[in-house]
Amino acid sequence: MSYAPFVFSSPMQVIAANTSLIPDVTLLGNRFRKPLWIDEVRFAYMNLESEAAPFNMGLSVRCKLSLGRVALTGSRDNGFVPISMFGPSISVVPEELSGPDGTFGSFRWRLPKPLFVPANDTLRAQFFRTADGFPGDVRVSVAYAGRYTKPEESLPNTIDIPYVDTFIHSTGSTFGLSSERDLVNPFPVDLNVQRLISRTFLVSGAGISIFGLPFDIATEILIKDSYGHNVVRDFVAPRRVFDPTRSATTAPFVLKPNERINVQFRSVPATYTPMVSMVGWRREVYR
Amino acid sequence: MLTRREAIVGATAVGATAVAACGRTEPLEYGSEPDGVAASAPEDEEMAQYRHTSPIHLTATTTLASNSSGGVNAIALKNPIGRPMEIHEIKFQLTMEEPSTRLAFKGIIVGCKLDLGKIPITNGFIPIAIFGKGPMADLGGEFSSGSDTTVAPPVPSPATSVDEYSWKLPRPVYIPADAVIIPTFVHGGFIQRDIGVRISYSGRTILSNERPKKIFVPFAAAYVSKTFDFNTADSDSSVETQLINKFDTSIHIQRFGGRIATFDNVNQDIGYYPSAQDLPGLQMINVRIRDSFGRPIVQNFAPFRQVFPAVTSSWETDGAIMDPKSYYIVDIRKDAALAPQDPDEFGVQAAISVVGWREVAL
Numbered sequence: 163m164s165y166a167p168f169v170f171s172s173p174m175q176v177i178a179a180n181t182s183l184i185p186d187v188t189l190l191g192n193r194f195r196k197p198l199w200i201d202e203v204r205f206a207y208m209n210l211e212s213e214a215a216p217f218n219m220g221l222s223v224r225c226k227l228s229l230g231r232v233a234l235t236g237s238r239d240n241g242f243v244p245i246s247m248f249g250p251s252i253s254v255v256p257e258e259l260s261g262p263d264g265t266f267g268s269f270r271w272r273l274p275k276p277l278f279v280p281a282n283d284t285l286r287a288q289f290f291r292t293a294d295g296f297p298g299d300v301r302v303s304v305a306y307a308g309r310y311t312k313p314e315e316s317l318p319n320t321i322d323i324p325y326v327d328t329f330i331h332s333t334g335s336t337f338g339l340s341s342e343r344d345l346v347n348p349f350p351v352d353l354n355v356q357r358l359i360s361r362t363f364l365v366s367g368a369g370i371s372i373f374g375l376p377f378d379i380a381t382e383i384l385i386k387d388s389y390g391h392n393v394v395r396d397f398v399a400p401r402r403v404f405d406p407t408r409s410a411t412t413a414p415f416v417l418k419p420n421e422r423i424n425v426q427f428r429s430v431p432a433t434y435t436p437m438v439s440m441v442g443w444r445r446e447v448y449r
Numbered sequence: 450m451l452t453r454r455e456a457i458v459g460a461t462a463v464g465a466t467a468v469a470a471c472g473r474t475e476p477l478e479y480g481s482e483p484d485g486v487a488a489s490a491p492e493d494e495e496m497a498q499y500r501h502t503s504p505i506h507l508t509a510t511t512t513l514a515s516n517s518s519g520g521v522n523a524i525a526l527k528n529p530i531g532r533p534m535e536i537h538e539i540k541f542q543l544t545m546e547e548p549s550t551r552l553a554f555k556g557i558i559v560g561c562k563l564d565l566g567k568i569p570i571t572n573g574f575i576p577i578a579i580f581g582k583g584p585m586a587d588l589g590g591e592f593s594s595g596s597d598t599t600v601a602p603p604v605p606s607p608a609t610s611v612d613e614y615s616w617k618l619p620r621p622v623y624i625p626a627d628a629v630i631i632p633t634f635v636h637g638g639f640i641q642r643d644i645g646v647r648i649s650y651s652g653r654t655i656l657s658n659e660r661p662k663k664i665f666v667p668f669a670a671a672y673v674s675k676t677f678d679f680n681t682a683d684s685d686s687s688v689e690t691q692l693i694n695k696f697d698t699s700i701h702i703q704r705f706g707g708r709i710a711t712f713d714n715v716n717q718d719i720g721y722y723p724s725a726q727d728l729p730g731l732q733m734i735n736v737r738i739r740d741s742f743g744r745p746i747v748q749n750f751a752p753f754r755q756v757f758p759a760v761t762s763s764w765e766t767d768g769a770i771m772d773p774k775s776y777y778i779v780d781i782r783k784d785a786a787l788a789p790q791d792p793d794e795f796g797v798q799a800a801i802s803v804v805g806w807r808e809v810a811l
Contacts, residue, residue, distance in 0.1 A: 166744050167702070167766040171751030174732055189749050204755050208731045210788055264788065266727040268759045301732075305755035307764060310744065 165312055168198070171305035172287070174208060177223070178300075180293040184286075185304055191284035192310070197317060200277040200285060200308040202270055203227070205245040210264040211298035217265045220246025221363040221435060222294035223302055228286050229279065229323070232446060236327030238343055242290040245269050246361055247328045247439035250410035264298075274356040274443045275322035276308065321448045325353060328439040331427050333365050338427040338436075345440045346422035353417040355442035358385075360404040362436040381430045383438075388421040397428055400436060417442075502653040505534055510647045513559065513636035520633045521648060527629040528654060535621040536630065536652040539563075541577045543612040544645040554578070554719040555612045555644055557710040557800060558637035565622070565630050565666065568809060572670035572693060574635050579706035579802035580616035580669055582763040619703040619806045620665035621652065640717055663810045668700050671802040672779050676712060679733075679795035683783040687801075689741070693776035698807050700771040705764040706802040707757030709734055715794050729797050730754035732787055736801070737780040742772075750782045753799060777803065 170192075172185030192198050207219050224242035227234035235243045248271035279285055287304045311317075329344040347353035362378035382397035394403050404411045417423075425438045505528065509521035528534045543555040556578030563570035624630065632648050672687035694700045709729045711720040735750040747756055757764055771777075779801055 165768060165770055166740060167705075167746060167764075167769045168744075169738075169747045169751055169756050169764065171747070171749065171755040173735075173750070174752055193745070193748065204758055206731055206752060206755055208728075210728075264728070266731055268731075268754055270758050270760070303731075303752055303755055305751060309766075309769065 166310050167308070168310060169305055169307050171204075172303050174206070174301035174303045176299045177289055177291045177302050179291055179296065181291060183289040183291075183302065185289070187284045187286055190287065190304070190306060192279070192281075195282050197281045197311045198279050198308055199311065200273065200279060200306045202272050202307040203248065203285075204268065204270045204305040204307065205248070206266075206268040206303045206305075207245070207300060208264060208266045209296060209298050209300045211296065217296075218246070218363065219265065219267060219294070219296070219300065220244055220269060220361070221365075221437075222292045222296070223300070224290045224292070225304065226288045226290070229277070230283055232323055234277075234285075234324055234326065236325075236344075237348060238327070239330070240290075242288075243326050243328045243439065244330070244437065247359055247437055248326055248441070250357065250359060250408040251361075271324075271326075273324045274354075274441060275324060277324055278318055278321045278448070280317075280321075280448065317448075319448060320445050322443045323446050324441070324443045326439055326441050328437055329425050331430060331434075331436045333435045334432050336428065336430050336432070338425075338430060340423070340425040340438075342422060344422070345425065345438065347417035347419055347444075349444055350419050351444050351446070352419070353442050353444045355413055355415050355417055355440055357410050357441050358404065358413045358423075359410040359439045359441060360400045360437065361409050362400065362434050364433055365435055378434065378436065381434060381436050382428050383436070384426045384428075385438075386424045386426075388424070393423065397426075502535075502655055504652075505654045506649060506651050508647060508649040509632075510645065511634065513634055513644050513646060515636055515641050515643070516638040518633060518635040520631065521646075523629050523631050526631075526648070526650060528624070528626065530654060531626055532654045532656060533626045533660070534624050534652050534654045536624060536650045537618060537621050538651040539580070539616045539618065539630075540649040540651065541580075541612075541614040541616075542645075542647040542649075543577065543614075544647075545610050545640070545642050553610050553612075553640065554710050555610070555640070556614055557708060557719065557798070558639055559644055559646065560635045560637060561648070562633040562635075563630055563667075563669075564633075565624070566628050568666055570630065570667050570669065572668075572691070572695070574633075575669045575671040575802060576673060576708070576800045577614050578612075578708050579671060579762075579800050580804065581614060582704065582706070582761040582765075616667075616669075616804075618667045619701070619804070620667075622667055623655075623661050623664040623811075624652075625660075625811070639712060639719065661811060663808050665806050666809045667804075667806050668694075669802055669804045670694075671800060673801075674781050674799045676796040676798045677733075677783045679711065679797050680786050680789040681783075682785045685781045685783070687777070687779040689776045689778070691776075692779065692801070692803050694771045694773060694807075696807060697773050698809075699773060700803075700805045700807045702766050702769040702771055702803060702805040704766060704804050705757065706762060706804060707736075707753060707764070708762050708800050709753060710798050710800070712796040712798065713794055714796065715791075727754060727759065728786060728788055729799075730757075730759070733784050733797065734799050735782040735784065736799070737782070738777055739780075740771075740777050741775045746777060750780070757801075771803065771805065 177183040226241040235241045329340040331338040384397045385393035509525040511521045560574030672691040674685045677683045730753045734753040737750045738746040
């Protein structure tokens with residue numbers, strides 16, 4: 163038998179503002195109750211309200227991922243991470259397509275390590291949409307792309323669990339500092355960081371309009387590690403640290419348990435919401 | 450006067466440049482030369498100097514009238530110095546004179562069939578837009594003049610639309626000295642104007658007499674759905690002979706490609722997706738795929754755009770295998786449009802490809 167690929171997807175489902183949505187887990191798991199590998203997680207959203215500006219719902223639509231009791235997303239905000247902060251940008255345009263027929267967008271997260279999903283288990287997703295003020299029905303979907311295990315494939319003793327944690331600046335403040343609960347390794351094992359991602363969203367029009375702002379030159383950022391060592395020594399524009407075409411920078415380093423990254427923002431315009439996420443993986447023993 | 454060996458050593462420098470320029474340099478499996486000189490040890494220093502190359506780019510053109518098919522001058526695609534070569538990339542350019550406001554997604558209506566002698570590379574005609582990945586932000590390679598002011602990039606001429614596509618082969622394909630990949634094109638109609646087609650092969654000439662025992666032949670198969678009415682619910686399925694591996698060897702799947710086009714029957718416009726109005730990809734067209742063993746490849750009906758992400762219009766599956774004599778069946782559930790269009794005007798169509806490679810003994 164050969165290895166066969168798969169895509170499991172939830173349908174586009176309506177999510178109201180300030181509510182959460184749990185896609186049907188039976189659609190997102192292997193109906194044959196066999197183990198599998200997930201390589202990629204995909205998010206999509208649409209809103210059929212006509213908008214003149216290029217809206218982006220990558221901030222207000224958030225998702226929490228967990229494999230059983232094992233979390234893939236950080237503990238802040240009940241584990242909900244904005245869907246734009248999982249993976250780097252490949253292209254700005256498809257993320258914020260707006261026109262007379264509405265707003266359509268998608269994001270994909272190529273996992274840093276393929277995720278082994280044991281038999282009878284499912285990677286569970288839960289969406290949350292903030293009180294973003296968008297009119298109309300917003301529809302969201304999540305999909306997993308991966309491959310079935312081969313019959314003769316030996317199952318792993320350990321599972322590499324992808325992990326994302328995000329620090330979201332408070333809109334309206336000119337200065338922001340991440341806390342000891344942000345961008346931290348809360349696990350008793352090492353966290354292998356793959357990359358840091360930063361995006362800035364513009365929230366304006368009494369909270370109604372939101373769009374991605376990849377070329378923020380007003381905000382300045384400074385990054386230090388747990389011990390005060392400089393990661394980014396001087397305050398600079400985020401685009402000096404994060405490649406503006408990818409909204410990300412490759413950062414292969416290891417965070418020991420309880421170590422973290424300190425992020426400071428300053429000179430943040432009142433309508434800007436900059437964010438930084440940390441993407442990596444940790445190794446969990448599978449029994 | 451240079452000896453043969455000196456000439457070869459001199460050419461090696463050119464070959465090194467070519468290797469860098471061409472990017473991927475998967476080694477051939479070297480066998481014995483036809484004259485019986487041992488050549489089975491690639492690491493052999495004596496033989497290593499014979500393994501050198503020179504870059505080459507070949508191109509040919511034709512013009513297709515609406516609803517017609519035709520080939521190009523195949524001699525133009527043959528290595529002019531009579532040596533074997535490797536092709537790394539196949540490029541297509543489609544041009545059409547048109548009014549500046551025309552939407553013309555020509556890559557979906559122009560199909561291409563490729564054959565290396567008696568060895569088929571494609572399973573019949575494949576829409577050119579789904580050979581390769583969409584090149585990121587430009588939404589799939591379409592450079593239509595003034596077609597969509599929201600997303601269209603600058604165009605070379607306001608009176609001509611140009612669609613460009615590239616198929617970076619999963620593995621370089623070895624072309625013997627006396628062989629050529631022969632393309633045949635078809636203009637699927639709908640647009641009444643002629644379409645100019647240019648096909649180009651980029652690769653490298655192999656200057657030595659080494660000959661691989663086996664070659665890696667690219668493969669592409671496609672399923673193009675019927676044209677659905679834009680507003681009403683409908684369904685369609687592929688048949689066993691479309692996305693099929695009809696060979697006795699496994700196919701290593703590089704990717705599944707997927708594109709959607711809309712047809713404006715009044716203005717003869719062809720819209721491409723993803724675009725600023727990706728209603729078909731996210732809501733209307735839902736896809737389910739299973740293989741001939743009954744395995745669910747796309748388990749439940751999924752939004753088209755979740756299977757083929759917007760940025761690349763492609764689902765990369767490096768390492769997946771398509772078994773000999775196996776096939777995929779695609780089911781499409783076309784939902785009623787949440788934002789209806791003029792009921793007499795618009796149709797929508799999906800095209801899905803399987804792209805990969807297989808081994809063929811020479």
